[in-house]
Amino acid sequence: MSKLNKIPRKSTWVDMTAFVDVAFLILSFFMLATKFKPPEVVKIDNPKSVSSENVQDKDVLKVSFDKDGRVFVSFSADQDGREKAQLMAEQLSKQKGLNLSNAQIKSFINFSVGGIGVPITQLPSFLNLSEAEYKQLKQPGIPVQDTLNNQLYDYLNALLTGTGGRKPTNIMLNGDNATKYPYFKNVLAAFKKSGIFSFKLVTSLEGVPSGTPLYKQQNEKK
Amino acid sequence: MGADVSAPDSGGGKKGPGVKKQARKDTRVDMTPMVDLGFLLITFFVFTTTMSTPKAFKLNVPDDSAKDEEQTEAKASGAFTVMLSKENHVYYYEGQLQADGSNFKSSNFKDIRAEILKKKANTPEKDLVVIIKPTEEASYKNVVDMLDEMQIAVIKRYAVVDINDAEKTLINATEGSSPPAGAGGQ
Numbered sequence: 001m002s003k004l005n006k007i008p009r010k011s012t013w014v015d016m017t018a019f020v021d022v023a024f025l026i027l028s029f030f031m032l033a034t035k036f037k038p039p040e041v042v043k044i045d046n047p048k049s050v051s052s053e054n055v056q057d058k059d060v061l062k063v064s065f066d067k068d069g070r071v072f073v074s075f076s077a078d079q080d081g082r083e084k085a086q087l088m089a090e091q092l093s094k095q096k097g098l099n100l101s102n103a104q105i106k107s108f109i110n111f112s113v114g115g116i117g118v119p120i121t122q123l124p125s126f127l128n129l130s131e132a133e134y135k136q137l138k139q140p141g142i143p144v145q146d147t148l149n150n151q152l153y154d155y156l157n158a159l160l161t162g163t164g165g166r167k168p169t170n171i172m173l174n175g176d177n178a179t180k181y182p183y184f185k186n187v188l189a190a191f192k193k194s195g196i197f198s199f200k201l202v203t204s205l206e207g208v209p210s211g212t213p214l215y216k217q218q219n220e221k222k
Numbered sequence: 223m224g225a226d227v228s229a230p231d232s233g234g235g236k237k238g239p240g241v242k243k244q245a246r247k248d249t250r251v252d253m254t255p256m257v258d259l260g261f262l263l264i265t266f267f268v269f270t271t272t273m274s275t276p277k278a279f280k281l282n283v284p285d286d287s288a289k290d291e292e293q294t295e296a297k298a299s300g301a302f303t304v305m306l307s308k309e310n311h312v313y314y315y316e317g318q319l320q321a322d323g324s325n326f327k328s329s330n331f332k333d334i335r336a337e338i339l340k341k342k343a344n345t346p347e348k349d350l351v352v353i354i355k356p357t358e359e360a361s362y363k364n365v366v367d368m369l370d371e372m373q374i375a376v377i378k379r380y381a382v383v384d385i386n387d388a389e390k391t392l393i394n395a396t397e398g399s400s401p402p403a404g405a406g407g408q
Contacts, residue, residue: 015253016252016253016254016256016257017253019253019257019260020253020256020257020260023256023257023260023261023264024260026260026264027260027263027264027267030264030267030268030271031267033273034267034271034272034273035271035272035275036270036271037270037271037272046276047362047363047366047367047370048367048370049277049279049366049367049369049370049373050370050373050374051277051278051279051280051370051373052277053277053278053279053280054275054277054278055275055276055277055278056278065362170278172278173281175362175366176362177361177362177363178361178362178363179361179362180358180359180360180361180362181306181356181357181358181359181360181361181362181364181365182358183362184362184365185356185384188283191283192283197282197283197284198280198281198282198283199280199281200278200279200280200281201278201279201281201366201369202276202277202278202279203276203277203278203279203366203370204276204277205277206370208374209335209374212335212339212374212375213339213342213374213375213376214373214374214375214376215374217376
């Protein structure tokens with residue numbers, strides 16, 4: 001009799017095993033299909049272009065400029081990049097009479113992965129900063145405004161003197177959308193003066209618009 | 223006959239008919255924390271990685287120190303000049319700039335592609351050259367977009383040159399502003 005009054009209880013327990021499988025599948029996708037964003041000291045918004053050639057990450061010299069026109073130089077973190085960073089530091093020290101110590105040169109090589117953007121006169125004190133201070137500092141950028149005092153040329157010249165004229169395999173120009181043309185022109189002037197005529201611009205991918213000659217050309221190849 | 227020794231099923235085991243009750247331990251594992259962990263890891267990867275790697279746009283610049291005779295002559299009729307001004311304004315003219323500015327036209331980034339393609343269709347390839355002249359107020363994005371248009375339209379010869387005074391005056395007249403006092407503003 002008492003059984004008739006008993007409220008039938010239904011189990012509300014959900015088996016989560018399937019959820020775990022899905023979660024680890026999504027995780028595997030992200031681990032395999034993406035790459036870690038490289039550490040950048042300065043935020044740069046690249047313009048879009050239809051180029052689909054991939055950016056290389058070996059033996060790269062990258063000159064970046066942000067929307068305020070602050071110019072930075074950086075090297076890739078691989079063996080070639082470090083070697084070039086060291087050569088640039090040593091030659092700058094010699095040519096500009098900075099007398100950088102070994103610790104400062106090591107510091108230069110370290111900072112060159114994220115980017116170095118200080119006028120040459122400030123270089124010694126800049127290289128004495130610790131890793132944490134370096135990350136905090138808002139660097140003033142290498143001055144390129146004045147065509148007579150284009151310090152980017154000095155940096156590049158130091159590198160090329162050090163390598164005996166050998167240029168890095170990949171020279172990239174990483175510019176922000178909003179930077180005004182004069183900064184770009186002066187960076188190009190420093191490049192031309194150093195004998196660099198062929199380089200690559202860092203851009204984000206944009207699809208080729210249909211109906212255009214390039215689109216037709218790409219479809220003919222297929 | 224004997225006890226049922228198959229794998230323990232969820233629900234705690236039913237009593238078989240006539241079988242002695244066995245003390246069954248509950249072997250279920252609650253997977254909820256595992257799911258939390260999984261999603262935490264996913265969130266980490268979503269925020270620290272990027273799916274679109276930046277692409278490289280090859281650019282070759284001419285050597286300015288090359289002697290004038292060695293530089294190829296551009297036929298005036300095949301030339302198409304595009305000027306980039308502030309706030310994404312675009313101006314263009316075909317051939318040489320007329321003294322009265324009659325062939326000076328204004329456009330924007332969307333329509334300029336049609337104009338370039340039109341010029342390309344009307345000009346023999348060996349004469350076609352596009353000259354890009356950015357003003358001091360043009361942004362890097364404008365210049366790269368225009369270089370991109372060269373790729374899209376497959377223009378083989380183009381150059382980025384400084385703007386001259388006649389063109390600057392025309393642009394200022396069209397935009398209705400007074401000419402800038404000095405060079406290189408911020």
